[in-house]
Amino acid sequence: MLGQAIRDEPRLFTIGVVGSSLFGLLIIANSYVVGAVVGHVVVPAFAGHHASGGTLALIAAVFLGISVLRVASIFGRRLGAGFMQFRLQARYRRAVTRRYLSLPPSWHQTHATGTLLSNANSDVEAAFVPIAPLPFAVGTIVMVLAAVISLFVTDWVLAMVGVALFPALFGLNVVYSRYMSPRQIRAQQMRAKVSAVAHESFDGALVVKTMGREEDESRRFGVFVTELRDALISVGRLRGLFDPVMDSLPSVGTLAVLLLGAWRLETGAISVGELVTVAFLFTVLAFPVRAIGWVVAELPRSVAGWERVQSVLTATGDLRYGPENLEKSGQPASLRFERVDFRYGDGPLVLNEVSFTVPAGKTVALVGPTGSGKSTIASLAVRLVDPADGTIALDDREIRELTEASLASTAALVPQIPFVFDDTVRGNVTLERAGVTDDDAWRALRLAQADGFIAKLPEGLDTPVGERGTSLSGGQRQRITLARALAGRPRLLVLDDATSAVDPRVEAAILGSLRERDAGASILVVAYRRATIALADEVVYLEQGKVVATGTHTELLAANPGYADLVTAYEKAEHEKAAHEKAAHDEAEQERVDA
Numbered sequence: 001m002l003g004q005a006i007r008d009e010p011r012l013f014t015i016g017v018v019g020s021s022l023f024g025l026l027i028i029a030n031s032y033v034v035g036a037v038v039g040h041v042v043v044p045a046f047a048g049h050h051a052s053g054g055t056l057a058l059i060a061a062v063f064l065g066i067s068v069l070r071v072a073s074i075f076g077r078r079l080g081a082g083f084m085q086f087r088l089q090a091r092y093r094r095a096v097t098r099r100y101l102s103l104p105p106s107w108h109q110t111h112a113t114g115t116l117l118s119n120a121n122s123d124v125e126a127a128f129v130p131i132a133p134l135p136f137a138v139g140t141i142v143m144v145l146a147a148v149i150s151l152f153v154t155d156w157v158l159a160m161v162g163v164a165l166f167p168a169l170f171g172l173n174v175v176y177s178r179y180m181s182p183r184q185i186r187a188q189q190m191r192a193k194v195s196a197v198a199h200e201s202f203d204g205a206l207v208v209k210t211m212g213r214e215e216d217e218s219r220r221f222g223v224f225v226t227e228l229r230d231a232l233i234s235v236g237r238l239r240g241l242f243d244p245v246m247d248s249l250p251s252v253g254t255l256a257v258l259l260l261g262a263w264r265l266e267t268g269a270i271s272v273g274e275l276v277t278v279a280f281l282f283t284v285l286a287f288p289v290r291a292i293g294w295v296v297a298e299l300p301r302s303v304a305g306w307e308r309v310q311s312v313l314t315a316t317g318d319l320r321y322g323p324e325n326l327e328k329s330g331q332p333a334s335l336r337f338e339r340v341d342f343r344y345g346d347g348p349l350v351l352n353e354v355s356f357t358v359p360a361g362k363t364v365a366l367v368g369p370t371g372s373g374k375s376t377i378a379s380l381a382v383r384l385v386d387p388a389d390g391t392i393a394l395d396d397r398e399i400r401e402l403t404e405a406s407l408a409s410t411a412a413l414v415p416q417i418p419f420v421f422d423d424t425v426r427g428n429v430t431l432e433r434a435g436v437t438d439d440d441a442w443r444a445l446r447l448a449q450a451d452g453f454i455a456k457l458p459e460g461l462d463t464p465v466g467e468r469g470t471s472l473s474g475g476q477r478q479r480i481t482l483a484r485a486l487a488g489r490p491r492l493l494v495l496d497d498a499t500s501a502v503d504p505r506v507e508a509a510i511l512g513s514l515r516e517r518d519a520g521a522s523i524l525v526v527a528y529r530r531a532t533i534a535l536a537d538e539v540v541y542l543e544q545g546k547v548v549a550t551g552t553h554t555e556l557l558a559a560n561p562g563y564a565d566l567v568t569a570y571e572k573a574e575h576e577k578a579a580h581e582k583a584a585h586d587e588a589e590q591e592r593v594d595a
């Protein structure tokens with residue numbers, strides 16, 4: 001992980017390492033200057049030999065020079081490391097979200113939204129936490145090597161203290177990370193879990209509230225929050241145990257140096273100045289050596305985050321697009337399904353040898369009981385998923401051979417559940433696609449029978465619709481979603497029960513205007529209402545993933561009792577709904593009159 005980070009940002013890493021190596025070498029130089037000043041100025045001063053003003057000025061200048069260089073080295077170290085860390089976080093956040101966009105629906109169905117958020121946020125962040133102290137730690141290694149050499153040059157006995165101390169510090173760090181690793185991994189997993197549960201609770205807030213499940217939901221959330229708290233406390237406990245030990249080790253070293261140094265001084269092996277240099281060195285080394293500890297201590301959490309990020313980046317299953325482009329003729333496209341089989345994952349076949357055609361410029365309705373495979377066909381028609389077997393062709397070209405851009409501009413799906421972005425009406429309809437003008441947006445809104453209510457909005461196309469279109473009714477949201485698809489002038493329009501929340505008369509008007517030539521699209525529509533079905537040129541009737549019958553509505557009504565029953569049931573339900581709505585309306589009217 002660290003290697004990859006260094007390869008991604010070699011320049012910033014080098015700046016950081018050079019800065020921190022310089023910092024370390026300056027620390028050593030500083031110790032020598034302190035030792036020299038004690039040896040040559042302070043000790044003689046006790047004997048009454050005072051240094052001249054010029055010498056003192058020189059000493060001050062040297063200290064000042066070292067300090068200025070140290071400030072510069074700290075800048076280099078911190079800026080290099082900081083930029084490196086934040087650039088890597090931004091880069092991997094982008095990479096993860098880009099990957100989300102290219103992974104197929106089947107992948108998304110098995111990964112909770114909260115987990116995806118946590119991958120792009122806390123996992124990416126965790127992965128690059130050790131990057132901040134990394135250049136410092138590498139620079140510290142340079143410094144420790146230089147320090148050990150200079151210790152040996154000064155006095156081998158005192159050097160032995162360093163030889164004992166530094167490996168002890170490294171060893172302690174290793175033990176620390178071994179104990180810390182599982183705790184950090186667990187904390188990171190719990191963060192993702194809390195995020196997933198929170199996201200689901202907020203998403204399902206309406207159900208939670210209307211079903212009176214607040215207490216249970218809070219309890220469910222509480223269990224994970226408590227587990228996260230416990231995991232973090234366990235991390236803190238371990239840190240509380242190890243940190244003081246690691247902080248005090250260098251002080252123990254300084255103490256040993258002073259004891260051994262007093263003896264070496266007595267035997268005349270070293271001078272006072274040299275002893276001060278070594279003792280000072282041990283005091284100032286303590287802090288940079290901790291940088292190695294910071295990297296090592298953060299590694300387990302970082303690796304846990306990195307692995308979770310990698311699991312997204314290396315996930316497979318995205319659709320490979322072909323090289324072919326369909327001409328942008330502006331004419332409706334034809335769609336052909338030929339003996340198409342489909343299954344979700346390793347499950348049973350949900351489509352079995354499905355064959356039908358939507359001829360160019362025609363409207364075909366897909367009708368069938370719930371679960372018969374209508375939405376699956378809609379997804380296949382715009383290549384959200386690929387079939388297990390069989391062929392799907394747009395304008396007689398195998399759909400897998402088309403480029404992504406050609407497919408997107410040719411076929412548009414309007415899904416069962418409309419999604420509206422937290423943007424203006426214009427933003428939602430045009431999606432900032434190249435060449436989609438305001439005129440196109442209004443034309444699309446007209447076709448979707450949405451121009452009336454949009455024109456009445458206070459700011460027209462510029463009206464913000466709120467998060468998920470909260471300021472709109474269900475039917476209005478559906479019509480904006482339909483207009484979005486139409487604004488791109490698709491040559492095939494796939495409507496998956498896309499107008500269910502729209503009044504039946506408006507739905508018939510929409511389909512009627514779409515069928516006119518100026519819409520320029522062939523239509524595959526998943527339909528429930530008799531009026532809608534009757535508008536189609538042809539009906540494909542499905543049962544349990546198989547095409548049972550194909551023909552006009554009138555033909556199927558006469559020839560297929562299953563179809564006749566289903567459409568009659570739809571109609572009955574529609575009448576009941578209409579009668580119910582009328583009764584409610586009359587009642588409200590009566591109340592108004594009474595009032």
Ligand SMILES: Nc1ncnc2c1ncn2[C@@H]1O[C@H](COP(=O)(O)OP(=O)(O)OP(=O)(O)O)[C@@H](O)[C@H]1O
Binds near residue numbers: 371
């Ligand atoms: N993501 C999925 N994973 C596994 N099975 C699925 C998935 N989506 C749908 N199915 C199954 O595939 C079959 C066809 O589902 P599909 O949604 O295509 O039916 P439908 O005719 O559109 O139903 P409805 O009218 O209720 O919308 C059903 O048995 C359903 O349970």
